[in-house]
Amino acid sequence: GHELLQSERDKSSVPVAKLSEFLFTKEAIERKRRVLKVLESEKVFNKNQNYFAGRVDRFETALARAKRLRQLKVQHGWDQEDSIVANDLISEPGPYGLHESMFLITLRDQGTPEQHKLFLKKAENYQIIGCYAQTELGHGSNVRGLETTATWSPEDRTFIIHSPHLTASKWWIGSLGRTANYAVVMAQLIIGGKPFGPHPFVVQVRDLKTHEPLENVHVGDIGPKFGYNTMDNGFLLFNHVKIPHVNMLARFSSVDPATNKYVRPMSASLVYGTLTWVRSHIVLQSGSVLARGVTIATRYCAIRRQFQDRDAPQSEKGETAVLNYTMVQVRLLPLLAATFALHFTGQGMMRFYAESQKKIHGNANAASADRGAGPEETHAGSDSLADLHAASCGLKSLASSIAAEGLEVCRRACGGHGYSSFSGIGPWYADYLPTTTWEGDNYMLSQQVARYLLKSARSVKKGEKPTNDTTQILTEFLARSDMGAAFDIIGKDEDLVAAFAWRTAYLTFEAYKHRDEEKKAWNDLLVDFYRLSKAHSQYLVVKNFYEALQSSSTTDALDEETRTVLHKLFRLFALNTLEQESSEFYQSGATTVRQIILARTNTVMKLLKEIRPHAVRLVDSWDFPDWQLDSSLGRYDGKVYEDLFHRASELNPLNSITVDPYPESSVLFKKDESRDFKSKL
Amino acid sequence: GHELLQSERDKSSVPVAKLSEFLFTKEAIERKRRVLKVLESEKVFNKNQNYFAGRVDRFETALARAKRLRQLKVQHGWDQEDSIVANDLISEPGPYGLHESMFLITLRDQGTPEQHKLFLKKAENYQIIGCYAQTELGHGSNVRGLETTATWSPEDRTFIIHSPHLTASKWWIGSLGRTANYAVVMAQLIIGGKPFGPHPFVVQVRDLKTHEPLENVHVGDIGPKFGYNTMDNGFLLFNHVKIPHVNMLARFSSVDPATNKYVRPMSASLVYGTLTWVRSHIVLQSGSVLARGVTIATRYCAIRRQFQDRDAPQSEKGETAVLNYTMVQVRLLPLLAATFALHFTGQGMMRFYAESQKKIHGNANAASADRGAGPEETHAGSDSLADLHAASCGLKSLASSIAAEGLEVCRRACGGHGYSSFSGIGPWYADYLPTTTWEGDNYMLSQQVARYLLKSARSVKKGEKPTNDTTQILTEFLARSDMGAAFDIIGKDEDLVAAFAWRTAYLTFEAYKHRDEEKKAWNDLLVDFYRLSKAHSQYLVVKNFYEALQSSSTTDALDEETRTVLHKLFRLFALNTLEQESSEFYQSGATTVRQIILARTNTVMKLLKEIRPHAVRLVDSWDFPDWQLDSSLGRYDGKVYEDLFHRASELNPLNSITVDPYPESSVLFKKDESRDFKSKL
Numbered sequence A, B: 001g002h003e004l005l006q007s008e009r010d011k012s013s014v015p016v017a018k019l020s021e022f023l024f025t026k027e028a029i030e031r032k033r034r035v036l037k038v039l040e041s042e043k044v045f046n047k048n049q050n051y052f053a054g055r056v057d058r059f060e061t062a063l064a065r066a067k068r069l070r071q072l073k074v075q076h077g078w079d080q081e082d083s084i085v086a087n088d089l090i091s092e093p094g095p096y097g098l099h100e101s102m103f104l105i106t107l108r109d110q111g112t113p114e115q116h117k118l119f120l121k122k123a124e125n126y127q128i129i130g131c132y133a134q135t136e137l138g139h140g141s142n143v144r145g146l147e148t149t150a151t152w153s154p155e156d157r158t159f160i161i162h163s164p165h166l167t168a169s170k171w172w173i174g175s176l177g178r179t180a181n182y183a184v185v186m187a188q189l190i191i192g193g194k195p196f197g198p199h200p201f202v203v204q205v206r207d208l209k210t211h212e213p214l215e216n217v218h219v220g221d222i223g224p225k226f227g228y229n230t231m232d233n234g235f236l237l238f239n240h241v242k243i244p245h246v247n248m249l250a251r252f253s254s255v256d257p258a259t260n261k262y263v264r265p266m267s268a269s270l271v272y273g274t275l276t277w278v279r280s281h282i283v284l285q286s287g288s289v290l291a292r293g294v295t296i297a298t299r300y301c302a303i304r305r306q307f308q309d310r311d312a313p314q315s316e317k318g319e320t321a322v323l324n325y326t327m328v329q330v331r332l333l334p335l336l337a338a339t340f341a342l343h344f345t346g347q348g349m350m351r352f353y354a355e356s357q358k359k360i361h362g363n364a365n366a367a368s369a370d371r372g373a374g375p376e377e378t379h380a381g382s383d384s385l386a387d388l389h390a391a392s393c394g395l396k397s398l399a400s401s402i403a404a405e406g407l408e409v410c411r412r413a414c415g416g417h418g419y420s421s422f423s424g425i426g427p428w429y430a431d432y433l434p435t436t437t438w439e440g441d442n443y444m445l446s447q448q449v450a451r452y453l454l455k456s457a458r459s460v461k462k463g464e465k466p467t468n469d470t471t472q473i474l475t476e477f478l479a480r481s482d483m484g485a486a487f488d489i490i491g492k493d494e495d496l497v498a499a500f501a502w503r504t505a506y507l508t509f510e511a512y513k514h515r516d517e518e519k520k521a522w523n524d525l526l527v528d529f530y531r532l533s534k535a536h537s538q539y540l541v542v543k544n545f546y547e548a549l550q551s552s553s554t555t556d557a558l559d560e561e562t563r564t565v566l567h568k569l570f571r572l573f574a575l576n577t578l579e580q581e582s583s584e585f586y587q588s589g590a591t592t593v594r595q596i597i598l599a600r601t602n603t604v605m606k607l608l609k610e611i612r613p614h615a616v617r618l619v620d621s622w623d624f625p626d627w628q629l630d631s632s633l634g635r636y637d638g639k640v641y642e643d644l645f646h647r648a649s650e651l652n653p654l655n656s657i658t659v660d661p662y663p664e665s666s667v668l669f670k671k672d673e674s675r676d677f678k679s680k681l
């Protein structure tokens, strides 16, 4: 294995370290090295039983790691970035996960200064450990349908938190099952019998000393999952639990205890900001999530040899690395291209987010407040917030689908060994999967994008001036409605990008026709909306990738050869996507049938060949330490078989039992040394 | 939940019991009830800790179950069919799995009468427990590359079994890790220094009394996997282990101990028969494999309510069942259609197989024997064996991909709760996944199909008369090469089927052009071959489904309404598939662009609406007992939330530990009653 990977690396001169620095910055890479060194030296982070242990043991280890990590943070003075890096390296969800993310964020963003003092301080010091309890057994996506109530009791100035039905039970709440003693609970606010919709309340759920559930609180872990088993997702039921007035997070809305009146929220924008940030962050992560699988599969397929090439000359008589088979290349290399595409798109989203936050905070006080409406109701043509919101929805959906489904493609590309946990892909994939469902189910988010594009279409149809990229491409499309398109998709990059824009515009106006002119029911258009959202988001990815390669920061940082390789990746990603969606490209007239055939049979096949020699160095540039990947197949040194063998025969507790194999005998294990085995490790 | 499912069932009058009988026969359904009753009453088969237990515990339980199952078979005199049903109901791979399948089959098919007496008898009585050891660490697909050697030693008339390198270690061998004491080992036969390719040898690996590995045998379990963790897949290394002459399975080839000469195999057809049967069986199973997921998701989505329909009249004010959303329908209902399509196709394959076995056995003695060549080298146009072989390869690949990927679609359609193990989909999916890799990797099998179609094209091009369906459709295509096609795909079923045939023929002649005329390298055509294989196999499925509905056994057995519903499922499956592959249909001229647009935007959407009311009854007709599904979401009575809650709060061992949540404290579990909990269950 070792020499094979070396010779792969010799075949290309892509400067790995330089490319890594360009992708992540030198500082980030040094940070990673520094944090890794600390983690590697701590026994509790040793991963060698991760793939073997059962749920209770894994949870126990995860808790030990979470605690130690917190201690290390304090000890080494690690900042937020350092912690993120540490979590990435450890690569498993842990029992403090939701405390450190949504609990702290919600307290910070939605609490008043008084509440910060009361709750946030303690939470930051881990004197209280919290979670974010929104979803219920009966309702997830539809937050307005939540059944938990928070009834204002004017007499004693308290809220009564109550779960009226079984389906009102909070469910899926990360860190709640065993760990948290506090929760931010989303509940329907009721004042004087009148409902005011879901609001956040801070509720203590376990005793701070004994850690037993408080009276009238029923709380526990919801059980095993497809992945995420190091996390204690929990359930939570309340039987008329009283909390003081100050426990309703009151930065945006509150109840005036003097008048018993509801005080309306200040600014919708700020509330939606968090969701947009979270989704943008999912986009940014998706590239590296996928890159783990691509790194593992690419390295392994460069080493794995199977069959001789039927047409190979006699001189190359040995078995062929499976990465040489075009059927393996066509599965892996477009995904390799996608990792870069998603990375640049994620960076673009984060920039976009930062810019729009600046604008909003400028206008925060001026903004008209209408919490009920949601951003899709705002005026699209002129509103960069709506633009950002839609982009974050569409791209979250597209990017997490590409990453999740791509990981499974990578796993399967490894053949039988891909199925072993030691491949490192399966467990990672299983933990990542919920990203397609949470923070907006990927199918449902497409409705938000469609809504935004419909608004944009209306504005353009009315003749309003384009105010952002979306209205711009719609306007251009309309302007050419008597001429049609003529894009040189294979010859010119700009035209390739423009063809994606054209398709989006075409589908947008089709949707507009169905909805606004033919008055079709919303529900009958959901499938069209999903396609529309996907088309728009693919356009955004292609455009972001293209612009990243054009930008001066790229041309300054990278040598000609590297840029050429990245450019090929851009073309592979765009043309391969176009080919997969080809019917929409024909139907919209963005391309001819002939162009698609050429793209598929010539250009894409040629690009695969050209990128092939650089594949290993390109995945190297993602710079995953072996410790992070925890994969036999993806080892940097290529010692795949040695490592598989070592883990199976040395680390595997099942091998310390001896069975009685005969059906008549009721003895199952004649000898069971698995406990000794464990303690020896 | 209960009333909701009831009202779903009230909306349709599809006669569930009758449809089940039609699909499976009355006898099979009664058999299932009978076996189920026995299993349900045995404590060892109680599934309530399946989703919770760790690897060692799960394996222990699986072993207990395997033993008990064997005892029950003897006790109740269960036949082969009964055992299959029992295994289906239990739904987990078990430690006797490979003993009962490949070990027995290989001994039976490839052993001489003497060897039957020596090994098969004992194996049938579980005096020896075996496995089938072909794959090695370094080689799977490429069987000819196996490195384990069996060297003939003329002096003492033995074979010396040896693993010359680490990569020669047998790997992935089911039932070997802990359970088996025998193995059929595929090893390179070497006589007088000359290699004769891989052959099967019977090798003892563990002591029959102590169950310890024999001397010079290194054997163990390969560790945890993405699924299949109740099975002990194993590794196996030999250090010059001697076995007697009689241990080489000698029905088809052998070494003559007198002359030290290799005796050539008798008939290739018989050897290939088993592989074809196994693949055909995978096709047959794929329908019900997928149907489990579809049953669970359909029932759950009929109960799950989320949001109000924006356009619904005021009278239907409550929340909508998510199955009413077209975006949910378009994911689930084509899969529902696919379950039936695959079921009928599987039945067709098994009939096809039985017929061709009859023919072969008629000709067996006459057949010219050439083991080296493999069926793809035989004359395609006139050979139903080659036809069967290709169909089994292509359909195995297509059907297992549809089933595996469909299960994940079903899981995701259930939103957050789909991620819980209690959904029952995830664990089932994880166990099924290797089917896409074993018995011929799905990507690689496509090369076999392409090879066959190329041969067929050559025969047709030469003007030979069509001798089977494949050469028939190729001939018809050529005959119309000056006229093109004009299929009324939406108006006429025959034309819809013909459009699929047309596309296959078009792609076949494209491949022929590239390979035979343009002399493109084989490797450069793999992607085209994969598409070709998929196209051909989709054609076969559509055709089988169509023919099943036409056949008199269907029209006799089912009433008009049920046939109408099945007919809609046929159209949904065919048109939805056509739409997904639309670019190939345009390019081949099988349809116009307009037809595809109409199919997608009108016909498919209309079919979804029409099938929707029957969805629950249709999945009911698959007749899965709750005990088999082991799913909260898929319960027949719809008590989803009650069951989720019960499992989480009553059966979950993690809830019997109490943690110390604070990072400074080194105590992890303050209280751990998980052991008591287990013993109480």
Ligand SMILES: Cc1cc2nc3c(=O)[nH]c(=O)nc-3n(C[C@H](O)[C@H](O)[C@H](O)COP(=O)(O)OP(=O)(O)OC[C@H]3O[C@@H](n4cnc5c(N)ncnc54)[C@H](O)[C@@H]3O)c2cc1C
Pocket (backbone or CB within 6 Å): A098, A132, A133, A134, A135, A138, A139, A140, A141, A142, A171, A172, A173, A174, A228, A233, A434, A437, A438, A439, A440, A441, A443, A444, A526, B304, B306, B307, B322, B325, B327, B328, B412, B413, B414, B415, B416, B417, B419
């Ligand atoms: C591992 C994990 C961790 C989680 N952690 C937390 C946590 O810490 N805190 C918390 O509050 N929640 C958490 N959740 C819950 C998560 O946010 C929800 O599961 C998610 O929002 C999806 O909602 P749902 O499950 O209700 O799906 P549903 O809305 O019930 O979706 C079911 C199906 O219906 C479809 N559907 C629903 N509505 C529509 C519509 N209007 N149009 C078309 N289709 C529709 C969906 O596409 C889906 O196919 C977690 C979930 C998981 C899996």
Ligand SMILES: Cc1cc2nc3c(=O)[nH]c(=O)nc-3n(C[C@H](O)[C@H](O)[C@H](O)COP(=O)(O)OP(=O)(O)OC[C@H]3O[C@@H](n4cnc5c(N)ncnc54)[C@H](O)[C@@H]3O)c2cc1C
Pocket (backbone or CB within 6 Å): A304, A306, A307, A322, A325, A327, A328, A412, A413, A414, A415, A416, A417, A419, B098, B132, B133, B134, B135, B138, B139, B140, B141, B142, B171, B172, B173, B174, B228, B233, B434, B437, B438, B439, B440, B441, B443, B444, B526
């Ligand atoms: C759960 C499980 C149980 C198993 N049980 C048994 C058992 O009991 N006994 C036993 O003997 N084996 C068993 N196997 C092994 C199984 O049969 C092999 O894993 C399977 O045949 C695939 O072979 P491979 O792993 O060598 O894949 P590889 O051939 O290494 O495939 C790797 C990749 O290369 C590609 N590839 C390889 N060759 C080509 C080519 N010529 N053209 C194009 N692409 C190519 C493949 O598509 C794949 O993407 C089991 C496997 C699993 C996962």
